[in-house]
Amino acid sequence: MDGDAGRATVRAEGFNGLRRAAASLPAAWYGDPAQHAREMAAIWRKGWVAFARVEALAAPGARLAAPLAGMSVLALRDGAGALQAFHNVCRHRGAELCPEGAGRIAGGRLSCPYHDWTYAEDGRLLATGKARAVEGFDRAAHGLVPLGVAEWGGFVFVNADGGGQGDFEAAHGRDVVPLAPWRPETLAPVHSETIDIDCDWKLFWENFNECLHCPGVHPALSALVPIYGRGIMEREDDPAWRAHGPDAPPALTGRLREGAESWTEDGGAVGPRLPGLSDADAARGQTYAEILPSFLLVGHVDHARAVRVLPLGPGRTRLEATWLAPPDAGIDGAALSVFAKRVMAEDAAACEGNQRGLRAAPFASGVLMQEEYEIAAFHDWIRAQLEG
Ligand code: FES
Ligand SMILES: [Fe+2]
16 A cells, blocks of 8 residues: 555654554544445545446446445446446435446336336436426436446446546556556456455554454465565565575565565466566566555466455445456466465454454554555545545
8 A cells, every 4th residue: 555645653764564553543433324424425435445347337228237335326337338337326315327247237227116117228307207397307407316436447436536547547546556567457367255354444554554463364375475474575675685595585675585476375386477577577576556435456477366355234244256357368266366375364364353343342443553554555545535
């Protein structure tokens, strides 16, 4: 995560780390319905959030409706091939316009099942069913309420605050630079998993943003990525990192263990190095990009893995993981997924334990240690978003 919003204390001179212990967010913020509602409004409905894979909206006339951060969202591919997104709510008296799930738009029109108001693919209200025109009603003012929509890396993102592709790039172009060599838009899903976790969405990111838990929670991962076994995420997290050259052992550089190539059960790659990766990209073992609050992408030498984060409610979070590889490469996605799926399950159990403790009286707030600099930056980002 970028530390722009962070305090001066987030990173110490010369290495990644907190210089001083910092208080974590109030325990009451994890699972409290009023706080959850504040976060949905101030964070999730104020920026770009992942909505779907592009395959779900590939063909003109395809539509997809799903709940998202307290909204019902309808995205569609119009007849001209452009993506559109709207609040899936009829402007008459607020009925759900399209049923949840995928479907097709018949004749380029969307009709409300309640009283048959009909909308064009661009959201314009075309007809009001049996309701006659009445004084004081302006049809042009009752089109569907649009959301911003953009595509990146084979995923569709929406923004309740509006905007288009250029706005998405301006907001997140920098976040995704590390994964650009993977050309994720050229990769196809080979496997997907959905995991619901009894934890606040913020706990997912906190856990993702530190590796102090790795030695205890992830024995296999810590063997594959030896630096994780030291409780840190990358080379620069060690105050003495400058003393370790690129040829230092993996535990000091962050590379995979000797002989391993990818995040698989035996450490072997499932395919050739993805075109576009440099030697450094390939050697790194894992490369991360995040689009807060809803999306992360991890690149390995032969495949990538995306995780969409979806808040289901106070203290409840869904993860949708998608393993991505070159199309038609014949990769066994289920076999490929075994390793990272276990890591996800280990993390889910850790997050649920964290959530249970946060709910228990009288715990009020925790403390962030040197290695938890990314969590401090995340907390600063949360506070800044909430303050608007
Ligand atoms: S609520 Fe949709 S037509 Fe009445
Ligand atoms: Fe973890």
